[in-house]
Amino acid sequence: MEIKIQNVSMTYPSGKQALKGLNLELKSPSLIGLLGPNGAGKSTLMKLLVAALQPTEGNILVDRMPLSKAESHLKASLGYLPQDFGLFDELTVTQFLDYMAALKGIANPKTAIQKTIQAVNLEEKAKSKIRTLSGGQRQRVGIAQALLGNPPFLIFDEPTVGLDPEERIHFRNLFSRTAEEHLLLLSTHIIEDVQSVCDQIVVIHHGTILFTGTPEQLIQSATGHVGVFWEKDETLEQGLHITARVNTSQGIRCRAVADKLPSYAQAEEPSLEDAYLYLISREAAQ
Amino acid sequence: MSKIFRYECRRLLWNKFFIGLAVVLLLYGALVLHAVTILGVSHTAPFSPWSFGDYLSRMLPLLWIGMLFFLTFYTSPKARRAAVLMDATPMPPKQYALVRCAAALTGGVLLSLLCMGEAAVFYGRMFGWYGWGSLLLPALATLLPALVFALGSGWLLGQIRPWLVYVWMAVPFLCMALPLPDALGIWNGHFFSKYPLALGTLDPAFSMPAAVLIVQCILLATGIVLLMVRPARSKR
């Protein structure tokens, strides 16, 4: 599967421009992480990709066909989990997945449902009504309906919200395995989710792409720009962006990113989170 | 498609609201039958098609409200949150909407059958009368156009603004209060109380003048057409 986003802009009727001249190529198999602060344009991009919105400028090509003409082809190949979604509380997990399978036109729904329920670890709750599930279990139902029918293109918006650490690791591994043969776009705030499994990272801010590349490339870009120091009475220099503050017995240990580190700061190997924050803060400074 | 229809019927009809509405309809219907229908309408028997039609026209407001409430299952904020998932599937939106409307119509028909059944039991117990065949035509003429029109108009309004469905629930009450032309007589019950008197015979068989028939056909057709209409709006 191949998705090409060509110079796409999206301006809402209220006048807010959510995306500006976006260019991006997504090819399967890969797992692409989409990072960005709140309001960056991630959800807008996802809505454009699921044909819930139409761009005000630019084109989106799906397997070289314009999305406007290939909508049904896209939806037949799509598994989508939005950030905010609802379920039919009065149905059981199995019934709801059966319903979604019917909507997706899946030929052998029983097998598909069973496989999906196993994949999301909901066997014990398969016959329970959705209204009785916890928040994390409901999230798993959401993931399950996206995975139904093994669609070639998957979009997950904050899929691990509400999951405990063990479940998050489980789903990270699931996404990673799935991406071996599918195109998977994963939008998240949780850096660890992206770091461990994504082939490619796209960082969006204020509707434009700040970075496209591998996690290692992003980390590399922040080398020499991450340092640690003790917070004393030193005046903080302009451009210094504190990323962590830890109380220790000897004082407060600060970790910061900056274009130019101050002399009292000791350079550190950047993490992916540091690199992301450095990128964002540099863009904000500009 | 049939699976989706079955699930939608299950969602709409196997819940407290439907059961509660059915109970309210039965209670209200019993009171209407015992207080009003029992006296007979236009000098005809309580079990005449005219008295039966009058009974149904009194039940119509509650059936109308019930029908529109079924549609609010699809237009409520909760339903809209779930719709995000459904919209991402390859199911053609028009087909999906039709299936859901069919489920809502099924709910309306079931409630109507409940009202009709109650009247049948009332006639049997009170008068030992069991000629239900003669009641089919007035039932179809009174209820079917109204339910389909409620469905189509409610569906369209719900797509424009969800709260419009609630405002639309007041329509049958307005019809009862306002002076309507004879052609709309079914909507305020006057058709059943006035038209048989104009026929000039005692205990006339059920018939409808052309104007009323045309209006009911128009409403039925309008309801069907409105189901097909999708308001033009930009995707947000």
Added chain:
Amino acid sequence: MKTMRLFPLELKRLLQSRLTWLTMALTVLSPVLGLVLYKPATSTTMLSMYLANPAIAGGVAGAILFGLLTIFELDRACRSRVDILTDAVVSPLTTALTRLLALLTAAVLTVGLTMLVWLPISAGLIGSVFTGANYVLAYLLLMGLALPLGVLAAAAAYQFTRRADLSIVLFIAFCALSLTVWASDWQLCWLNPCVWALSDDFSNFRVFRSVAWMRFTWLLTLAGVWTVSYLCIRQYGKGVFGSLARSTRRLYRPVIALALLACSGTAYAAQPFIDRSNPDLTVMSFYEIPYAEGVTFVRRTAQVFPDTDAGTVTGRASYQFQNTSGQEQSVSFGINPGYTISNVKANGADVPFTVSDYQEYNEARLEVTIPAEEEVELTMEYSGFPQESLPTMQGGKELSREYLCLENSALSPRVMNVMPGEAGYPTTIEITLPASMIAIPFSSSEAEVISENEDGTRTWRYEANSAGGILYAGDYICEQIEAGGMTIEFYYGRKHQAVMEAAKAVDAVKEVVDYCTEHYGSLSFGAGETLKLIQSRVAGGGYAVGGASLLDEADFTIANLGNAEKGGGAGEVMIHELVHQWWGLGNMFDTSDSTSPWSAEGLTVYTTYRIVKELYGEDYAREHYIDQWQQTVDDYYLNFYVRNPKYLEMLPEQVQLAISNSLSQVRQYNEMPLKIWKAEQLVGGEEAMDQILHDLFNRELDPMYPYLTYQEFLDACGLTEEDLNLE
């Protein structure tokens, strides 16, 4: 208390909502529906048309609007999922109570605003008979109390079901019940009180009290139901019954709920306004009580003390009998069902007595055992709130400083089974009234003041000869009219003076009396040729006795003056009741067969038609009389149950009775006048009929059977029954 602290916040939030403002605005405007669309008060008095109808319509619309607002507001927290947050801070029970108080306060504010807005409009429409007291009471009771009921009912529905959709359906059905099926049950129609008329000229305290009782009963009921629903508010993830079990741990809560429901049940059962008379009007068992053997009536005296503030009556009655049987005898009296009897003594000694639970024609039966002595003086005391028997037409037994009407057993216990003595039933009545009222016996008797009391009251006395008797009192003006060779004392309320003069009421009365005297002959009442014509509080009809006729205030209203069709002249009910002096009293009719179409009404209605024809023209008379009779008679004979009586017998007894009662008067008031009109055509026209009727009126009476029969009428016309069959 947290509720009191949160209440102003919740009220402020509510009043800032646009939907609340919309609801309030629509409610303030809603009385206009009572002027154009919804007119349950059918009387043509100004207060009925321009005060009662708007107030009732405002109550109906306001209650529905506020009920829907209540459901919307209570569901709002659930819809927006804010309840998860708020329930962590404030108990859902406290929240529910706070919201209820805020909604009730908004309702009260709305009523106040409505009253302010509609005050000048109502005053302008009603005109000279507008009073502030009537206005305030009407809007408070007919409209104001409806809104809290709507709020409580809707809130209870939501708290039980926790679903907005089901709550709306339940609430709408509850409203629909009141408006349709319960519309004629005065205690159940919580939304649309049974107010058929408000008087322009006299007070309306009875009607207002009745509405207040009904609303108060429903307030208790719905407060109790709401309290139960309050206990069912979901807590700790429990369902209805789990939450109920949890909430009832604080014992005072279910106790309050039960107390409210118990009080409402008591109020419902113990209502003092309407009696429990047998609805079967064909049963007249009180007239079939065998006469007490050997007992004859000598004299009755009664001292009556109406309490015009409380609307109650207290009295002392004394009966003198002659008991020649040598045995104890049971004497029966009819008493008003609202009265209690006490201190029953015969010749100074207590005697046993019972009061029946069975009631008939607005009377209960008091049975007293009198001793075997030859001369018996029976005394008793009675007191209470007089009850009426027509729940949908209340107000007839109004008792206030402005007006009272005490009829028969409401005035004093009416002896039922004692033969008259040589002098008949000689009676002396003394009644103590406020100084502003004059007493008018509804008979040929005249009342006179016998004492002016220190407390500002006056005691009146009059003599009569009757086992019963009717007394009117009020702030009346009396005009003397000479017509038909007799003096007519025309009594009408002082407030009505301007309207009466504008309507030339006196001339109208003269016209009717002159017509009847000219066509049928003079009336004779024995000593003194005086006829009383008394304007009553709006009654929807009237009646007559020898020497007195009733005129309904609705016959002459400002609205009627503007009615060009009637020519601004005499009210037709007044004509009808005056004509009864000739047909029904001047000539009597046998009333033993209530199913017979022949009665005083036939000739009275026919004569009324003839007078109306002279006054307003043939077209008007034909449209409002002949055509109406024909239509009504056609409808009667077309009625399904009249054509198929076997189906009527299949119905439950109560339904059979209701149908029979509604049909019983059709033949007397419509079929018979139509037959008489047909007879007029067959005998050669109006002049010929007038001569026949003149001869019948002045015929020599058989003292054993003085009644005018249908056969006598047919014989006088030279016709048979078949000749007058209506095809």
